[in-house]
Amino acid sequence: MGILDHLVLGFGVAFTLNNLLFCFAGVLIGTLIGVLPGIGPVATISLLLPVTFGMNPVTSIIMLAGVYYGAQYGGSTTSILVNIPGEASSIVTCLDGYKMARLGRAGPALGMAAFGSFIGGTFSIIGLMLLAPILARAALKFGPPEYFALMFFGLTLVIYLCVGSVTKGLIMAAAGLALSMIGQDPVMGTTRFTMGSITLMDGVGLVPVAMGVFGIGEVLTNIEENIKQEIFSAKIKGLLPTLKDWKDSRWPIIRGTIIGFFMGILPGAGVVIPTFVSYAAEKRFSRYPEKFGTGVIEGVAGPETANNAATGGSLVTLLSLGIPANIGMAVLLGAFIIHGIQPGPLLVTKHPQLFWGTIASMYIGNVMLIVLNLPLIGIWIRILKVPYNILFPLILVFCFLGVYSLNNNVYEILIMVAFGIFGYLIRKFNYEGAPFLLAMVLGPMLETAFRQSMLYGDPLILFKRPISMVLLVVGLFLIISPVFSGIARRRKRLEQVLEEENR
Amino acid sequence: MKYSDTISGLFWFFVGLGLSIWSLTYETGRLTQPGPGYLPLALGIILIVLSLILLLGQRKRAPGKKQIVSSSPRGSGWKKVVYTVLVLAVAAFFFEKVGYLITFFVLIVLLMKGAEAQSWKRILLTAVLATLGIYIVFVLLLQQPLPRGYLGV
Numbered sequence: 001m002g003i004l005d006h007l008v009l010g011f012g013v014a015f016t017l018n019n020l021l022f023c024f025a026g027v028l029i030g031t032l033i034g035v036l037p038g039i040g041p042v043a044t045i046s047l048l049l050p051v052t053f054g055m056n057p058v059t060s061i062i063m064l065a066g067v068y069y070g071a072q073y074g075g076s077t078t079s080i081l082v083n084i085p086g087e088a089s090s091i092v093t094c095l096d097g098y099k100m101a102r103l104g105r106a107g108p109a110l111g112m113a114a115f116g117s118f119i120g121g122t123f124s125i126i127g128l129m130l131l132a133p134i135l136a137r138a139a140l141k142f143g144p145p146e147y148f149a150l151m152f153f154g155l156t157l158v159i160y161l162c163v164g165s166v167t168k169g170l171i172m173a174a175a176g177l178a179l180s181m182i183g184q185d186p187v188m189g190t191t192r193f194t195m196g197s198i199t200l201m202d203g204v205g206l207v208p209v210a211m212g213v214f215g216i217g218e219v220l221t222n223i224e225e226n227i228k229q230e231i232f233s234a235k236i237k238g239l240l241p242t243l244k245d246w247k248d249s250r251w252p253i254i255r256g257t258i259i260g261f262f263m264g265i266l267p268g269a270g271v272v273i274p275t276f277v278s279y280a281a282e283k284r285f286s287r288y289p290e291k292f293g294t295g296v297i298e299g300v301a302g303p304e305t306a307n308n309a310a311t312g313g314s315l316v317t318l319l320s321l322g323i324p325a326n327i328g329m330a331v332l333l334g335a336f337i338i339h340g341i342q343p344g345p346l347l348v349t350k351h352p353q354l355f356w357g358t359i360a361s362m363y364i365g366n367v368m369l370i371v372l373n374l375p376l377i378g379i380w381i382r383i384l385k386v387p388y389n390i391l392f393p394l395i396l397v398f399c400f401l402g403v404y405s406l407n408n409n410v411y412e413i414l415i416m417v418a419f420g421i422f423g424y425l426i427r428k429f430n431y432e433g434a435p436f437l438l439a440m441v442l443g444p445m446l447e448t449a450f451r452q453s454m455l456y457g458d459p460l461i462l463f464k465r466p467i468s469m470v471l472l473v474v475g476l477f478l479i480i481s482p483v484f485s486g487i488a489r490r491r492k493r494l495e496q497v498l499e500e501e502n503r
Numbered sequence: 504m505k506y507s508d509t510i511s512g513l514f515w516f517f518v519g520l521g522l523s524i525w526s527l528t529y530e531t532g533r534l535t536q537p538g539p540g541y542l543p544l545a546l547g548i549i550l551i552v553l554s555l556i557l558l559l560g561q562r563k564r565a566p567g568k569k570q571i572v573s574s575s576p577r578g579s580g581w582k583k584v585v586y587t588v589l590v591l592a593v594a595a596f597f598f599e600k601v602g603y604l605i606t607f608f609v610l611i612v613l614l615m616k617g618a619e620a621q622s623w624k625r626i627l628l629t630a631v632l633a634t635l636g637i638y639i640v641f642v643l644l645l646q647q648p649l650p651r652g653y654l655g656v
Contacts, residue, residue, distance in 0.1 A: 051645050167560065171515050171553045178522055178546045185539035192529060192539055220587060223618060224580035389621060390629050393614035396591065397607050397633065404598070405647045413595035421588055429511040451537050459534050 010356030026063035030070020047402030057339035096299030120305035124312025136320035148449035149468035154267025156475035180443020217423020249301035256305030264313020270326035278306035519550030602652015
C-alpha cells in the first residue's frame with residue numbers, strides 16, 4: 001500500500017463521529033491548559049489517562065495527542081497578552097509578542113502565532129508521515145547496543161541543553177535513573193529498594209512523579225512568589241495579519257518548521273529548545289537584529305511555528321523507535337502501554353489503524369485548532385482573568401484526583417506530594433526537572449539495553465558497532481565540551497583579572 | 504561560593520553514598536555479567552563524584568567571596584508552601600475514609616483560606632462549584648470510581 005492508501009485508511013478512522021468528538025475534546029482541553037499558566041500538557045495527559053481506560057486505544061491516543069499539540073497553540077496567548085508564558089515552549093514569544101501587544105498589535109501577534117502554528121503543525125505531520133515508517137524499518141536492525149546508545153545520547157542532549165550547570169544536569173539524570181531502579185529489576189526480577197512496600201513493587205509511577213515535579217512543584221513556587229497577572233485589557237481588533245506581516249513572517253515560518261521538526265526528532269530536545277533556536281536564527285538572518293525584543297512579528301512567527309513543528313517531530317521518535325523524546329511523549333508512551341500497545345518499529349505494521357488514524361486526526365485537529373483559536377480568543381482572555389488564588393486550589397485538586405484515579409492508591413498521592421516538594425526545591429536550588437524525569441522514564445529501558453549489550457561478552461561492544469559508537473561519542477562530547485569551554489572561560493576571566501591588577 | 508550549591512551538593516553526596524551502600528546488599532556481578540546491584544552501585548558512585556565536583560568547584564571558584572544565598576526564602580512565602588504541602592498530605596490521609604466530596608470541598612476551602620485573605624463568599628462558592636463540577640464530570644459522566652465515604656454519593 002502506498003502512502004495515499006494509508007492516508008485513506010487513516011482518515012477513515014479519524015472521521016468517525018466518536019474520534020472526531022474526542023479529537024475536538026483533546027485540542028480544546030489542550031488549548032485551555034495551554035492558556036492557563038501553571039498547568040501543562042504533561043500534568044493534563046496524566047490526569048486524563050485514567051479517563052481513557054474504558055476507551056478504544058485509537059480514540060484515547062487521538063485525544064491525548066490532541067491535548068499535547070493543542071497546548072502549544074494555547075501557550076502563545078498568555079505570552080502575548082500577559083507576558084507570562086502559558087507553556088515553557090512559549091517563553092520566547094513573550095519577548096516580541098508582549099511588546100507587540102503593547103504597541104497595539106496584539107491581534108496580528110495572536111493571529112500570526114495561530115497561522116504559524118497551523119503551518120508548522122501541518123508540515124510536521126507530513127514529515128512524521130513520511131519519516132516514521134522509514135525510521136521504523138531501519139530500527140528493526142537495531143540491537144540493544146544501538147538502543148542503549150540512542151537513549152544515552154538523548155539524555156546527554158537534554159543535559160547539554162539545560163540552562164545552567166552541566167554538573168547539576170548530570171546529577172538530575174543520575175538521580176532520575178536511580179529512582180527508576182526502585183521496584184523489580186527488569187532482567188532478573190529481583191526486588192530492589194522497595195522497603196517492603198507493595199506500592200513500590202512495580203516501581204515509582206511516572207504519573208505521580210511527573211505531576212509532583214511539574215504540577216505541584218510549579219504551584220508551590222508560584223504561591224510563594226505570589227504571581228500577579230496584569231492582563232492587557234485593550235480591545236483586540238483585527239486578528240488577521242497584514243500583507244506586510246505575512247511578507248516578514250514567510251521565512252521565519254519556513255525556518256521555524258524545519259528547525260522545530262528536526263530538533264523535535266532528537267530525543268531530549270523537546271519542544272522548548274527549538275523555540276530558542278528559531279528565535280536566535282531569526283535574529284541572525286534579520287536585516288534589523290537590533291529591533292528584536294521591541295515587538296517584531298518575526299520573533300513571534302518563528303518560535304510559535306517551531307514549537308508546533310516540534311510536536312510532530314517528537315512523535316517520530318516515539319512511534320518509530322518507541323523512545324520518548326521528551327516528558328510529554330513519555331506520558332503518552334504510558335498511555336500506549338496501558339492500552340497494551342508497545343510503540344516501536346513494529347507499530348506501523350502491527351497497528352496501522354492507530355498509526356494512520358492518529359496522523360489523520362492530527363491534520364483534522366490542526367484545522368480545529370485554528371478555528372478554535374482565532375474566533376474564540378475572547379473566551380481565552382476571559383479565562384485568563386480567573387485569579388490565581390482560585391486557579392491553584394483547582395489545579396492541586398485535579399492533580400490529587402488524577403493520581404488517585406490512576407490506580408486507586410492513596411500512597412501514590414503521597415508520592416506525588418513528596419515529589420512536589422522535590423520539584424519546588426530543585427527550582428530553588430537551580431536544578432532542572434527535565435533530565436530527572438526523562439532519565440526516570442528511560443531508566444528501565446536503558447538498564448535492559450545495557451545489560452543485554454553486556455551479555456554479548458565484550459564490554460567494548462558499544463563502541464564496536466558504528467551507530468552506537470557515533471551516538472555515544474557525540475553524547476560524551478556533549479557533556480564533556482562544557483567542561484572545556486568552562487575552563488576556557490575561567491582562563492579568560494583570570495587573564496582579565498591579571499590585566500587589571502597589572503594596570 | 505554559592506551557599507545553596509553547598510547544601511544541594513552535600514545532599515546529593517549523601518544520597519550517592521546511601522545508594523552505593525544499599526546497592527551492595529544486592530548481587531552486583533561483573534561488567535560482562537551485571538547483576539541487579541550493578542547499575543545502582545555505579546549510579547551511587549557517579550552521584551558521589553558529581554556532588555564532589557559541585558562542592559569542590561564552588562570552593563575553588565571564588566575564595567573569600569561573599570556567600571550568595573540564592574535560595575533564601577522571600578518574605579513569608581515559604582510558610583504558605585509548608586501549609587499547602589501539609590494540607591495536601593492530611594487530605595490524602597483522610598481521602599478514602601471521608602470520601603471525595605467532603606475531602607475536595609474542605610481541601611479547596613483550606614487552600615484558598617491559606618493563600619490570601621479572601622471573602623468567605625468567594626471561597627465557599629468556588630468550593631461548592633468545583634466539587635459539584637468534579638461530581639458531574641468525573642463521577643456521573645466519566646464514571647470514575649472515587650471513594651464515597653460518609654456521604655455515600
